[in-house]
Amino acid sequence: MEAMRVTYRLDVEPASAAARAEELALEQTVEVPRIVVRDPFIADRIMGQVEDVSPDPEGGQRITVRYPVAATAHDPAQMMNVVFGNSSLHPDVECVDVELPDSLLEALRGPRFGVEGLRKIAGVHGRPLTCTTVKPMGQSPDALAGLFRIFARAGVDFIKDDHGLAEHSFCPFEERVRACVAAEADIFEETGHRSVYVPNLIGTPKTIFRQLDVAEALGARAVMVSPMLIGLPVFWEICQERASVPVLAHPAFGGAQRIRAEALFGRIFRAYGADAVIFVNSGSRFSPPEARCRRLAEYLTTPWGGVLPALPVPGGGIAVENAARIARQYGVDSMLLIGGNLQIEADRTAERCRAFVDAVATAGVD
Amino acid sequence: MEAMRVTYRLDVEPASAAARAEELALEQTVEVPRIVVRDPFIADRIMGQVEDVSPDPEGGQRITVRYPVAATAHDPAQMMNVVFGNSSLHPDVECVDVELPDSLLEALRGPRFGVEGLRKIAGVHGRPLTCTTVKPMGQSPDALAGLFRIFARAGVDFIKDDHGLAEHSFCPFEERVRACVAAEADIFEETGHRSVYVPNLIGTPKTIFRQLDVAEALGARAVMVSPMLIGLPVFWEICQERASVPVLAHPAFGGAQRIRAEALFGRIFRAYGADAVIFVNSGSRFSPPEARCRRLAEYLTTPWGGVLPALPVPGGGIAVENAARIARQYGVDSMLLIGGNLQIEADRTAERCRAFVDAVATAGVD
Numbered sequence: 105m106e107a108m109r110v111t112y113r114l115d116v117e118p119a120s121a122a123a124r125a126e127e128l129a130l131e132q133t134v135e136v137p138r139i140v141v142r143d144p145f146i147a148d149r150i151m152g153q154v155e156d157v158s159p160d161p162e163g164g165q166r167i168t169v170r171y172p173v174a175a176t177a178h179d180p181a182q183m184m185n186v187v188f189g190n191s192s193l194h195p196d197v198e199c200v201d202v203e204l205p206d207s208l209l210e211a212l213r214g215p216r217f218g219v220e221g222l223r224k225i226a227g228v229h230g231r232p233l234t235c236t237t238v239k240p241m242g243q244s245p246d247a248l249a250g251l252f253r254i255f256a257r258a259g260v261d262f263i264k265d266d267h268g269l270a271e272h273s274f275c276p277f278e279e280r281v282r283a284c285v286a287a288e289a290d291i292f293e294e295t296g297h298r299s300v301y302v303p304n305l306i307g308t309p310k311t312i313f314r315q316l317d318v319a320e321a322l323g324a325r326a327v328m329v330s331p332m333l334i335g336l337p338v339f340w341e342i343c344q345e346r347a348s349v350p351v352l353a354h355p356a357f358g359g360a361q362r363i364r365a366e367a368l369f370g371r372i373f374r375a376y377g378a379d380a381v382i383f384v385n386s387g388s389r390f391s392p393p394e395a396r397c398r399r400l401a402e403y404l405t406t407p408w409g410g411v412l413p414a415l416p417v418p419g420g421g422i423a424v425e426n427a428a429r430i431a432r433q434y435g436v437d438s439m440l441l442i443g444g445n446l447q448i449e450a451d452r453t454a455e456r457c458r459a460f461v462d463a464v465a466t467a468g469v470d
Numbered sequence: 471m472e473a474m475r476v477t478y479r480l481d482v483e484p485a486s487a488a489a490r491a492e493e494l495a496l497e498q499t500v501e502v503p504r505i506v507v508r509d510p511f512i513a514d515r516i517m518g519q520v521e522d523v524s525p526d527p528e529g530g531q532r533i534t535v536r537y538p539v540a541a542t543a544h545d546p547a548q549m550m551n552v553v554f555g556n557s558s559l560h561p562d563v564e565c566v567d568v569e570l571p572d573s574l575l576e577a578l579r580g581p582r583f584g585v586e587g588l589r590k591i592a593g594v595h596g597r598p599l600t601c602t603t604v605k606p607m608g609q610s611p612d613a614l615a616g617l618f619r620i621f622a623r624a625g626v627d628f629i630k631d632d633h634g635l636a637e638h639s640f641c642p643f644e645e646r647v648r649a650c651v652a653a654e655a656d657i658f659e660e661t662g663h664r665s666v667y668v669p670n671l672i673g674t675p676k677t678i679f680r681q682l683d684v685a686e687a688l689g690a691r692a693v694m695v696s697p698m699l700i701g702l703p704v705f706w707e708i709c710q711e712r713a714s715v716p717v718l719a720h721p722a723f724g725g726a727q728r729i730r731a732e733a734l735f736g737r738i739f740r741a742y743g744a745d746a747v748i749f750v751n752s753g754s755r756f757s758p759p760e761a762r763c764r765r766l767a768e769y770l771t772t773p774w775g776g777v778l779p780a781l782p783v784p785g786g787g788i789a790v791e792n793a794a795r796i797a798r799q800y801g802v803d804s805m806l807l808i809g810g811n812l813q814i815e816a817d818r819t820a821e822r823c824r825a826f827v828d829a830v831a832t833a834g835v836d
Binding site for chain 1 (some may be wrong): 507618
């Protein structure tokens with residue numbers, strides 16, 4: 105019988121680990137004391153079963169729980185409910201990793217474009233990709249499109265909205281997308297290089313589905329969303345049932361989850377359909393351990409059932425001066441995201457941007 | 471100029487607190503170094519401003535940041551992005567509380583039914599309400615409806631689905647709702663007491679909006695969702711633009727957020743429109759501090775702009791034997807939720823359920 109395996113780290117003493125693990129397995133499925141489970145179908149096909157309890161090298165106990173896949177209903181919301189619904193309310197639990205059985209991964213489907221699809225759209229092969237952000241929030245559509253032109257002229261591959269660009273009265277979505285898509289076409293005509301503009305979708309389903317339709321109608325060739333902010337099930341529906349262009353995933357509101365970054369951004373985001381996943385890099389203004397970032401990138405790109413690889417996008421405060429090193433660190437199948445650092449010298453944004461593009465192109469990545 | 475004020479606790483030394491606070495205010499709005507903000511409109515109308523930095527009695531530093539309301543676009547997704555989007559990725563920050571200006575609270579709207587609306591539907595005034603759960607997951611619609619009959623006959627006010635009941639093949643949503651709504655009507659005819667059946671909505675927007683339509687068409691008089699699992703913006707759209715019945719909010723997947731329970735469940739859930747908010751009670755199988763639970767309940771019920779009060783629903787492992795004490799603790803405007811504990815003695819579920827109902831009715835709450 106197919107099962108989803110989830111590992112957790114419990115902050116408990118060894119003596120109480122087995123009992124605590126058993127409680128967790130019940131909490132995540134039947135949510136009643138074991139004594140209430142009198143039906144053998146429920147005990148076999150629904151209830152979580154503890155498979156392993158052992159000391160965790162990082163302290164506490166590492167436990168593995170096996171959940172019959174039937175409990176998830178193969179639904180993107182119910183799956184996360186089984187993974188970490190009520191147990192997220194227990195302060196002694198951290199969700200460490202998730203192993204999805206074939207039928208669940210097939211139901212989720214994963215990236216529709218993935219690394220190769222994004223490369224095709226950008227027309228870039230054999231080197232890491234580059235990415236930057238039109239920001240800060242507060243500018244008009246024309247001002248943002250002006251910034252877009254600087255970045256595109258310098259040859260950046262993907263130019264995305266800041267994840268905080270919403271339906272602001274001073275910068276309505278439709279006007280912004282229209283202005284940036286026009287800028288994309290103009291610079292293509294001027295230079296022969298066609299950057300990919302990536303508008304940010306944000307709001308309730310009604311708003312976000314309208315934004316997606318508008319973006320696609322105006323010719324945007326990719327979009328971005330923050331899955332944890334809009335909700336993982338909405339994210340899934342956008343990827344699998346609504347978008348005809350690739351979807352970049354932004355990590356906003358996701359760090360607060362007591363789920364490891366590599367499990368949430370590396371596995372779940374990919375399984376749900378992100379074509380590219382932005383994450384905060386070690387040594388940036390966020391400081392996750394380097395080993396975790398490496399693992400996250402591996403999770404996104406290693407073979408996984410029939411699911412396409414997704415593009416790792418390290419960001420979160422990379423300086424132009426470090427771009428070549430980070431490109432070498434993540435290798436060819438990656439996209440470097442530099443945002444505010446391109447703009448720190450007034451009137452020298454174009455120069456810094458060209459330095460970024462050159463650094464990645466000449467980093468000697470193979 | 472209107473502003474949203476958010477307080478955070480930073481795990482930093484006093485000497486670095488002011489600089490770290492300033493970084494956080496930038497991260498949440500302009501997301502560029504201060505030097506890049508050259509436009510006075512952006513500095514005044516968009517950028518976060520640190521208002522206060524002082525030692526936190528719980529350790530670390532307490533900071534208050536003032537965000538111009540314009541940055542939120544009065545949008546339910548973008549608001550949370552400004553509150554805790556990127557900063558949630560910083561391990562040294564906890565979001566402590568949120569103060570919403572009038573225009574934002576008006577845009578969000580809050581509960582449509584609230585405490586009085588729920589009392590009216592249940593026909594109960596002057597005492598705390600009672601609530602239980604049809605579970606465990608894995609049962610057929612008929613089996614769950616059978617359990618419903620036991621609870622309804624005993625006189626429980628609200629009888630909700632377990633939050634893990636999804637579109638399972640062995641228990642499709644429509645069949646379950648049809649069976650339980652029929653049971654509600656049967657027991658009303660039999661006893662003159664009409665319990666309120668509350669189906670659980672879960673899935674992607676497409677699934678969940680269909681479930682809502684089905685539930686309302688079949689005569690369900692309230693529904694439940696888990697806002698953090700389906701996404702806060704979806705939750706808002708359900709409450710404010712789609713549901714014509716009251717909405718109960720379940721805390722699943724919400725504890726992992728490094729946002730205090732009282733801020734997330736007490737303020738945000740109410741502002742977004744929850745008519746009743748389920749939370750894990752102190753002394754339950756979850757153990758939040760009692761003072762925080764009290765504060766959470768206060769946040770739900772105290773006057774707040776023009777927004778209706780929402781019903782506090784303590785749960786998470788209350789034993790029948792403690793019901794009277796907890797009823798006195800939370801007072802008249804509360805609803806006690808007891809789930810699995812009603813079912814721990816085989817074939818005595820009805821008796822335990824009546825004991826629960828009696829305990830609350832005779833708790834001497836005023």
